[in-house]
Amino acid sequence: MSKRWFASLFVMVLTLGSATAQSGTELRFCLWSEPKTFNPLLVQDDSSETVRYLTGGVLVRLNRQTQQLEPELATAWKTSRDGRTITFALRQNVKFSDGTAFSAEDVAHTIQQMMDPNLHSPTGDSFRSGEGKVETKVLWADKIAIFFPAPIAGLDKLFDQVAIMSAKSPKKERAVLGPYYVAEYKAGSHLNLERNPNYWKHDSSGHQLPYIDSVRLDIQQNRDIEILRLLRGEIHLVNSLNAEYFDKVIAEKPALVHDAGPSMDSEQIWFNQVASAPLPAYKKAWFGSTNFRRAISESINREDLSRVVFRGHARPATGPVSPGNQFWFNTRLQPHPFDQKAAMKRLEQDGFRVQNGALRDKDGNAVEFSVVTNAGNKYRERMATMIQQDLAGIGIKLHVVTLDFPSLIERIARTFNYEACLLGAVNIGLDPSEQMNIWLSSAENHQWNPGQKAPETAWEAEIDRLMRAQASELNEKKRKEYFDRVQEIAWEQEPFIYLVNRNALSAISTSVQNAHPVVLRPQVFWNIDRLSLGSEVAQK
Amino acid sequence: MKWVRRAAIIFLLAVALACVFAERLAPADYAHQFRDIPDAPASAAHWLGTDDLGRDRFSRVLHGTRISLLLAPAAALIASFLAAVVGGTAGFVGGALERAVMSGTDLFLSLPWFFLLITVRALMPLNVSPITSVIITFALLGCLGWAAAARVVCADARSLKNSDFALQARASGSSGYRLLRHHLLPNLRPVLYAQFWISIPVFILTEANLGILGLGVSEPLPSWGSLLRELEGYSSVTSNAWQFAPLLLFISVVSCFHLVVLDRELPA
Numbered sequence: 001m002s003k004r005w006f007a008s009l010f011v012m013v014l015t016l017g018s019a020t021a022q023s024g025t026e027l028r029f030c031l032w033s034e035p036k037t038f039n040p041l042l043v044q045d046d047s048s049e050t051v052r053y054l055t056g057g058v059l060v061r062l063n064r065q066t067q068q069l070e071p072e073l074a075t076a077w078k079t080s081r082d083g084r085t086i087t088f089a090l091r092q093n094v095k096f097s098d099g100t101a102f103s104a105e106d107v108a109h110t111i112q113q114m115m116d117p118n119l120h121s122p123t124g125d126s127f128r129s130g131e132g133k134v135e136t137k138v139l140w141a142d143k144i145a146i147f148f149p150a151p152i153a154g155l156d157k158l159f160d161q162v163a164i165m166s167a168k169s170p171k172k173e174r175a176v177l178g179p180y181y182v183a184e185y186k187a188g189s190h191l192n193l194e195r196n197p198n199y200w201k202h203d204s205s206g207h208q209l210p211y212i213d214s215v216r217l218d219i220q221q222n223r224d225i226e227i228l229r230l231l232r233g234e235i236h237l238v239n240s241l242n243a244e245y246f247d248k249v250i251a252e253k254p255a256l257v258h259d260a261g262p263s264m265d266s267e268q269i270w271f272n273q274v275a276s277a278p279l280p281a282y283k284k285a286w287f288g289s290t291n292f293r294r295a296i297s298e299s300i301n302r303e304d305l306s307r308v309v310f311r312g313h314a315r316p317a318t319g320p321v322s323p324g325n326q327f328w329f330n331t332r333l334q335p336h337p338f339d340q341k342a343a344m345k346r347l348e349q350d351g352f353r354v355q356n357g358a359l360r361d362k363d364g365n366a367v368e369f370s371v372v373t374n375a376g377n378k379y380r381e382r383m384a385t386m387i388q389q390d391l392a393g394i395g396i397k398l399h400v401v402t403l404d405f406p407s408l409i410e411r412i413a414r415t416f417n418y419e420a421c422l423l424g425a426v427n428i429g430l431d432p433s434e435q436m437n438i439w440l441s442s443a444e445n446h447q448w449n450p451g452q453k454a455p456e457t458a459w460e461a462e463i464d465r466l467m468r469a470q471a472s473e474l475n476e477k478k479r480k481e482y483f484d485r486v487q488e489i490a491w492e493q494e495p496f497i498y499l500v501n502r503n504a505l506s507a508i509s510t511s512v513q514n515a516h517p518v519v520l521r522p523q524v525f526w527n528i529d530r531l532s533l534g535s536e537v538a539q540k
Numbered sequence: 541m542k543w544v545r546r547a548a549i550i551f552l553l554a555v556a557l558a559c560v561f562a563e564r565l566a567p568a569d570y571a572h573q574f575r576d577i578p579d580a581p582a583s584a585a586h587w588l589g590t591d592d593l594g595r596d597r598f599s600r601v602l603h604g605t606r607i608s609l610l611l612a613p614a615a616a617l618i619a620s621f622l623a624a625v626v627g628g629t630a631g632f633v634g635g636a637l638e639r640a641v642m643s644g645t646d647l648f649l650s651l652p653w654f655f656l657l658i659t660v661r662a663l664m665p666l667n668v669s670p671i672t673s674v675i676i677t678f679a680l681l682g683c684l685g686w687a688a689a690a691r692v693v694c695a696d697a698r699s700l701k702n703s704d705f706a707l708q709a710r711a712s713g714s715s716g717y718r719l720l721r722h723h724l725l726p727n728l729r730p731v732l733y734a735q736f737w738i739s740i741p742v743f744i745l746t747e748a749n750l751g752i753l754g755l756g757v758s759e760p761l762p763s764w765g766s767l768l769r770e771l772e773g774y775s776s777v778t779s780n781a782w783q784f785a786p787l788l789l790f791i792s793v794v795s796c797f798h799l800v801v802l803d804r805e806l807p808a
Binding site for chain 1: 571572573575578592593594658659662666667668669670758759760769772774
């Protein structure tokens, strides 16, 4: 009898011990800077964005793996034919982290806050479609309609960024609907996020999510230290790695790293085509010539850039959309091949010829120009140096100039005193409407010739027309046709000479289960509520 | 300690000779990218391996050393000359002029000149060849690096002007110019030499710092600054020990300069 009693006690202790170990799970990783705000409507920086993703509850969520929209707090939604109204049916019996009930009033409150011009919400900017107010109408406690003054293409996807705030809770933005809430914040040190006890989501077996009890975010600006901590097992993941760190980790712990393929980010060169730029007329003529731009493009060995600069963790770029963007990428297009003979033929069409190893234009001017890039970015400096050698192959002398960032911006955005520029683009969203500020000829980010009063070339006028058409079209198929054509024009005219798409590289401890790194941000913890920790827990 | 100084001089001479004959000694063009073998270890074809773009590291070290060793003394010469003119004049004339010049020098010293250098460099024309850009960079270093030396020279000139032999020369009817030419300048020479030798490693280090920020010598021209960028950060350091060769040479050369200067200064 007593033996059986001891055996039962032993089993109970073991069970309790194991339960305690399970309930104390903590995921650890680093933020590279201090979060600037906890107000989800004011998020602009990466760290605040991470906190918003981990704590905010949204009506709909873009599944980062399938790139399809999925219901969250809204069980169903419908966009009107004119693209001005969206109606959401809301999930019932949902509570905020502090126990306040969730209803359509909270959605209305969030939208009103977001569209308040005095708040200057960066999230709200995406919803500003035209003159006039955004109205909300609570139809029932679990149904709401939102009215916009003008149609917005891809309207439902924009709600992926809108974390719903409570209208009634005294905790304001600290009351959240996401998987975690901010329990502790020590400036300059760390944030502790605790599991939201009222999180609405359950797994298929009825277990409340998230699986991991808490998330500790250490504020660590030094990437070297972050990698060392990962290798020592002190943190569980690094959301984004560069090629060098990737190789460093793979050499020591190959099981940790993941290459999810080409990310949304691209690197590109463009020529200054601003009419009023302080450049000689003959150089303006070169930069304005499609043949010249295409020849430069065909003289650049993108495969070498991917292999040497990015150590194989990049892919030659085709255009403004990465192949990682499953729906919007134009599959008919291929990256421009490295073909210096074809490049010379194009240049000869414009009267260029090679004399004593140097390329000269029809007036005898030696082809020589500078490319500016930001100092301190080793990848861009290396790319520029490789391009320098590539262009020397067709007799072009390229000067690589690295400038501190403010000086660079001064030249490319204000004085236009530059010839060519090499920079990168970070595309967060998938929808082409998010690139309106680049492709419209009147836009300030139309970098090769910004702020045009009227399109200065026929192909820019065509891009303007197509971008506006896709933005006001609700049929996705038609929108895709329009934007495919934009990509084709960009490929033919090459106002941006796209070089490479960097791969989305990350590292995750083998103790993290259910992790499926993807190319969209946040690459590793996009399914945070389904991640769990195995036996190999990171040590403090 | 004489043998240490001799060894330092011999080492510096050997480095200088290697740089003079860089074209003959270098196995490849310093700019040529062997793209199939980036980050290669040392081999018969590439004695110090290749860098991240596949360029022969030994050739780049030779040319980079030549540039840094040629232009740093040139910048030091400019700085020492300016220090001699400004500091010497202020110390020799004295009075209100000395106070005004030294106040100006103090003001110049208090300027965040590293940022000033970055700003001035950003204002430079973009279409300049790498060699012109490196000359401009070192010329700027020379033009900005005179102030500390000027204070030392001024103090020395003032003390020389008030010394017994200067007093005697003046009492014997020496004119101001004669006093300066025959008595003060020859006695200022050791201080100016010391300032010159001290400035060389300082300018080498400053160029290296600018290079690490990516604001030094333009690609593809190598300099010690750009060569040391290979070691920037934990991720850049590979298991390839030859990557450290430029750093080792840099430390050796700067240390040798200090040894030579130290030994010159001690007897003075």
